[in-house]
Amino acid sequence: MKLTKNKVVIFTMLWWLSCTTPVQVPDQTDPIERIDFEYIQARGEEDVSDSAYVAVLVKNPFNGVEVKEVKVDWSGENEDLSILYTKDLNDIGIEGDILVGDNLYGRKWSWSPENPDPDKDQSVYFKVSVLYKEEGNPVEKDTSFILGNSSPQFKNICIWEEEHSKEEHLNDHDEVCEGPFVLTLPTEGVAKIITIEAKVSDLNSDLMNGFSDIQWVGFTSKDPAKDIMLNDGNYIYLLDNGDEEVSGDIKEGDNTFTRKVAFPHNATTGSLEWKFRAQDWQGGFAESTITVTVQ
Numbered sequence: 548m549k550l551t552k553n554k555v556v557i558f559t560m561l562w563w564l565s566c567t568t569p570v571q572v573p574d575q576t577d578p579i580e581r582i583d584f585e586y587i588q589a590r591g592e593e594d595v596s597d598s599a600y601v602a603v604l605v606k607n608p609f610n611g612v613e614v615k616e617v618k619v620d621w622s623g624e625n626e627d628l629s630i631l632y633t634k635d636l637n638d639i640g641i642e643g644d645i646l647v648g649d650n651l652y653g654r655k656w657s658w659s660p661e662n663p664d665p666d667k668d669q670s671v672y673f674k675v676s677v678l679y680k681e682e683g684n685p686v687e688k689d690t691s692f693i694l695g696n697s698s699p700q701f702k703n704i705c706i707w708e709e710e711h712s713k714e715e716h717l718n719d720h721d722e723v724c725e726g727p728f729v730l731t732l733p734t735e736g737v738a739k740i741i742t743i744e745a746k747v748s749d750l751n752s753d754l755m756n757g758f759s760d761i762q763w764v765g766f767t768s769k770d771p772a773k774d775i776m777l778n779d780g781n782y783i784y785l786l787d788n789g790d791e792e793v794s795g796d797i798k799e800g801d802n803t804f805t806r807k808v809a810f811p812h813n814a815t816t817g818s819l820e821w822k823f824r825a826q827d828w829q830g831g832f833a834e835s836t837i838t839v840t841v842q
Contacts, residue, residue, distance in 0.1 A: 577686070578609040578677055584692040586671075587655070588831075589700075600643055602653035603636060603675045612679045617652040622672040624660060628689060630674075660694065669694045698831030699749040699761055704823060706730070706839070708741050708810075728839045730810065738811045742795045745785055745804045747825045747833070759787070764804040766823040768839075770815055777815060782824075783808065816841045 581604040589595040599621075607614045617636040622628045636652035637644050643655025660669060670691045678685040705724040708731075733739040749760045765782035769775070785806040789799030796805035804825075819839045826832040 578606045579686060579688055580604040582675055582690050586694050588698045596657045597659035598655050599658040600655040602651050604651045605677050607650045612681045615678045615680045617677050620674040628672055696829040696831045699747050699825040699827050699833045701833055701835040702746040702748050704837055705744040728837060730841045733812050735812045738809045740807050741810045743806050745823055747802050749827055759800055759802055760827045761802055762826050762828045764825045766821050769820045771820055772817055814841055
């Protein structure tokens with residue numbers, strides 16, 4: 548059977564297309580779909596330290612080949628990408644990885660900035676590498692993330708009663724600021740004044756130039772034995788206004804927040820939980836809980 552000229556042309560084009568390597572779009576040639584980073588701050592929680600979290604979402608399998616390993620070369624604050632250490636990421640739900648087998652390889656480890664600078668947005672730098680099981684070079688990507696807002700931290704919380712001067716208590720720092728905190732009820736029919744002080748730090752504050760990033764500091768009181776909130780669950784706010792006579796605060800704008808509180812003879816007795824919270828203007832916060840025994 549004779550082929551017409553048009554049929555010959557069509558046949559030749561089909562043969563050429565079948566022998567040509569398919570054109571791949573970028574999404575098909577890059578196995579790394581997403582890189583995540585989070586700077587997790589302890590916010591005053593006990594036995595918890597600041598940490599870094601890195602995760603890489605990969606195609607697995609990619610072109611029919613499964614992932615062998617995913618790792619991060621961590622440079623921290625080094626803009627020149629000089630490597631401080633290497634961490635292996637995993638997808639088996641340990642060491643900060645959340646879900647098993649979701650192709651999001653993650654890792655969390657203890658870390659905090661070495662040279663925090665409140666005057667600029669700081670960044671961290673690292674490189675992620677994905678190696679597949681077949682021989683070949685790993686797929687690598689350099690990246691950086693801005694750390695963002697640094698949350699406030701409680702440095703100490705102090706409580707003393709009016710019959711003792713602040714100077715006398717500060718000579719015994721452990722009693723005033725480290726506890727155990729014990730308050731004695733006043734004589735029936737009267738009340739006495741107690742002073743509560745919280746020292747807060749915040750890397751975003753510039754106290755040299757009179758700027759504090761702390762918006763407010765306060766605490767709530769709870770009777771855990773009865774599982775009830777005192778003062779209707781409302782915060783008692785501490786002040787940094789320098790009004791020593793009214794609030795008890797000595798110096799304005801030094802991130803030391805103070806409040807004089809009337810302590811009545813019929814106050815709730817037993818062990819109370821005082822939960823302190825400090826919040827900055829950017830929404831970052833810290834919490835710290837102390838036990839106060841009233842007897």
